[in-house]
Amino acid sequence: xxxxxxxxxxxHGGYLEAIVRxxxxxxxxxxxxxxxxxxxxxxxxxxxxxxxxxxxxxQNEPSxxxxxxxxxxxxxxxxxxxxxxxxxxxEPLSTFLEYITYGHMIDNVVLIVTGTLHERDVQELLExxxxxxxxxxxxxxxxxxxxxxxxxxxxxxxxxxxxxxECITSEDLDDxxxxxxxxxxxxxxxxxxxxxxxxxxxxxxxxxxxLLAFEADRRAVNITINSIGTExxxxxxxxxxxxxxxxYPYGHEELAVCEDIDQVxxxxxxxxxxxxxxxxxxxxxxxxxxxxxxxxxxxRLCLAFEQQFHYGVFFAYMRLREQExxxxxxxxxxxxxxxxxxxxxxxxxxx
Amino acid sequence: xxxxxxxxRLENGQTDKExxxxxxxxxxxxxxxxxxxxxxxxxxxxxxxxxELASARHSMGASRVNTxxxxxxxxxxxxxxxxxxxxxxxxxxxxxxTLCKWASSSNENSLLGEKQSSQDKLHPQxxxxxxxxxxxxxxSSENKASREVDDPVQKERSKSLxxxxxxxxxxxxxxxxxxxx
Numbered sequence: 084x085x086x087x088x089x090x091x092x093x094x095h096g097g098y099l100e101a102i103v104r105x106x107x108x109x110x111x112x113x114x115x116x117x118x119x120x121x122x123x124x125x126x127x128x129x130x131x132x133x134x135x136x137x138x139x140x141x142q143n144e145p146s147x148x149x150x151x152x153x154x155x156x157x158x159x160x161x162x163x164x165x166x167x168x169x170x171x172x173x174e175p176l177s178t179f180l181e182y183i184t185y186g187h188m189i190d191n192v193v194l195i196v197t198g199t200l201h202e203r204d205v206q207e208l209l210e211x212x213x214x215x216x217x218x219x220x221x222x223x224x225x226x227x228x229x230x231x232x233x234x235x236x237x238x239x240x241x242x243x244x245x246x247x248x249e250c251i252t253s254e255d256l257d258d259x260x261x262x263x264x265x266x267x268x269x270x271x272x273x274x275x276x277x278x279x280x281x282x283x284x285x286x287x288x289x290x291x292x293x294l295l296a297f298e299a300d301r302r303a304v305n306i307t308i309n310s311i312g313t314e315x316x317x318x319x320x321x322x323x324x325x326x327x328x329x330x331y332p333y334g335h336e337e338l339a340v341c342e343d344i345d346q347v348x349x350x351x352x353x354x355x356x357x358x359x360x361x362x363x364x365x366x367x368x369x370x371x372x373x374x375x376x377x378x379x380x381x382x383r384l385c386l387a388f389e390q391q392f393h394y395g396v397f398f399a400y401m402r403l404r405e406q407e408x409x410x411x412x413x414x415x416x417x418x419x420x421x422x423x424x425x426x427x428x429x430x431x432x433x434x
Numbered sequence: 435x436x437x438x439x440x441x442x443r444l445e446n447g448q449t450d451k452e453x454x455x456x457x458x459x460x461x462x463x464x465x466x467x468x469x470x471x472x473x474x475x476x477x478x479x480x481x482x483x484x485x486e487l488a489s490a491r492h493s494m495g496a497s498r499v500n501t502x503x504x505x506x507x508x509x510x511x512x513x514x515x516x517x518x519x520x521x522x523x524x525x526x527x528x529x530x531x532t533l534c535k536w537a538s539s540s541n542e543n544s545l546l547g548e549k550q551s552s553q554d555k556l557h558p559q560x561x562x563x564x565x566x567x568x569x570x571x572x573x574s575s576e577n578k579a580s581r582e583v584d585d586p587v588q589k590e591r592s593k594s595l596x597x598x599x600x601x602x603x604x605x606x607x608x609x610x611x612x613x614x615x
Contacts, residue, residue, distance in 0.1 A: 154496065190497040193599075201505040201597060211502045262600035309601035313592065369604050373493045409492055416488035425485060429492050 088285050092392035095173045100391070102171075103400045106164055107388060109136040111407055112434045119414050120426045128153065128415055136160065150415040157411055161404045162214045168397065175283060179394045182276045183401050185242055187216030189272060192243065193265045195224040196233070196256055218242075229255050230264060246271035259314065266306060266323040273299055273325050283394065290387050290395035294402075297383060299328035300357070301376050307338045307347055308369055329354055344369045377431045381406055385433065403433055483612030490606035498599055499606065505597045535587070535614075 092100075111119075115135065122128045125148040129141050132153075140156040169180050191212040198208040205225045212221065220237050227233040233256070234247045246268045254260055273295060280291035303324045310320050321339040325331070330338065337350040345366055351357040360375045380402070387399035410430045417426040491499040516532040595602050595610055 151496075187497075190495065194497050194500070194502070197597075197599070198502050201503060202507050203502050203504075207502050211497070211500055213497060258596040259600050265599070266601070305603075306601060309603060312588070313600060315601065370489075370608075373603075373605075412496070413488070413492050416485075416492075420481065420484055420488065422481070422485050429489065 088392035096176055096392070096394070099168055099171055099176065100396060102168060103396050104388070107396075107400055107403070110403060110433050111135060111410075113432045116410065116414070116430060116432060119411070120423065120430070122414075122418050125150065125153065125415060125419055128411075128418060132411075150412060150419050153415050154408060154412045157408045158214065161401070161408065164404075165215060165401065176394060176397070178279070179283070179287075180397060181242065182279060183398055184215045185272050185276070186269065187213040188218065188241070188243055189216070189246075189265060189268045191216040191221060192224060192233075192238070192268075193261060195221060196227070197258075197261055199225040200256060200258075200261070227256070230260070243268060243272075245275065263319065263323070269302070270323060270325050273302070274327065277327055280394075286390055286393035287395055290390065290393055291398060294383060294387065294395065294398060296328040297380060299325035300330045300334075301380070303328070303330055303335060303338055304347060304351065304372075304376075307341050308344060308372070311341070311343060329356065371428075374429055374431060377406060377409075381431055381433055406431055407433065479612055479615050483609050486605055486609035486612055490603050490609055493603045493605050494598070498602075503597050535590075 115131070118131050119128055122131060126146055129144065129148055132138060132141055137157055137160055140160050141153065144152055144156065165180070165184075169177060172180055194212060195205070195208050199205070205222055208225075209222060218241050220240065223237045224233065227236055230247070234244070238244055238247060248271075256264075277292065277295045277299075280295065281288050283291075306320060306323050317339050321335060324335045324338070334350060334354065338347065341347045341350060348361050348364070348366070351361050356379075360372075360379055363375045364371055384399040384402050384406075387393075387395040413429045414426055417423055487499070514534045516534050518530045518532070519528075591607075591610060591614075592600075595606060598606060
């Protein structure tokens, strides 16, 4: 019953909540980012990160460093922390933690299938997969010719199997079908995660509903903007939107017929939480939209830590770490390309 | 001192040969200046393109903008160079270079080449100055030709980007335009 988690949560979840709150304290601060933004080379970035929790992961990397190396090692730290939490978790927390990784699993499946279509080596593709989204039979994806085979040969034994019911066809895998498959899978995953959190109830349901609804709405906007000027029809676009969220269902109906960014803005400004996001952008511009959405997401994720005895802190921590890694990637790219004046275009401060 | 009485000298004391050499040097310097300006422009456009690509990677995620997604299947080049000689002059020694973009598409003629020839036909503004009405007719015809050229070009652009997925971020499209320029 909501409100009584304080009596029972710590029996099974107390240790891990303490662990994740400790990890949260290790997130980079604005002072850290200011130091990083003043670095001249990637070795300087490595030197500054050696004083943080990323230090042990980067200290043995030889020079010259590459931006992808920095991102890989920082991701490795997140993976180690996640695996430690997963192996200590009991049900239903363990299922909740697994749900967090299904998005990466979908990305990996699409990466392997797309890379195979482009005649790339499977080993090369496996090296680029996100470690949080790996599963045993992932390499077998390369032999599938269509979605039916993809499901029958590989995915039927993975957690993604239930999400395939809406996109199993015998059509060959081409670029458009793969894109539709990606978005259909992600839609099904988000809806399933949402239902799972609702079933958990209590503070977890309340906090995760808000976070997942925001994710669904952001996806709807991105799908709309990215599909402007493409062959994706309005009906197909509408089918890719999730069936929950603040924009569901009337906002989705309006977004489905948008033909440019200003029409998207007109739709979104009817919803007060998103009015503040779009007010930061000038008309006709969409470059800063990602940063505006990330800033709003970080604000909501940080608020999740204000309440105790719920699983939302685990989801929030994973997402905040991923944002941190994105920040480090952007700073590294600006330093490597000698474009430090643009470094604040995409860095989102967490604290 | 030996004075060359055979070679006729100009008023400033230079010979024809020296004048020609000076003209060649000046032409070389002008060409070098144009070359350096182009290099600078190329360098700044490429810098912008690389940053936009990094921005697209930041936006879409590393799994969607990745070197392993580059297409290794055999496909024709997006841009080719057409070299022709002057018509009617077999040994002119001066070749014409035309960049043909998206020449590998279903259109056998180069789309940019068509655009150039259509522009030449419709807009010879340096040779013939017509009335305002004539100019408006030419402008509307030119716009129609541009729109007809732009749609296949847009399709080819989308086809090139499709290796990263069909629904790509506007930042990736901006990066493509920078590299295309």
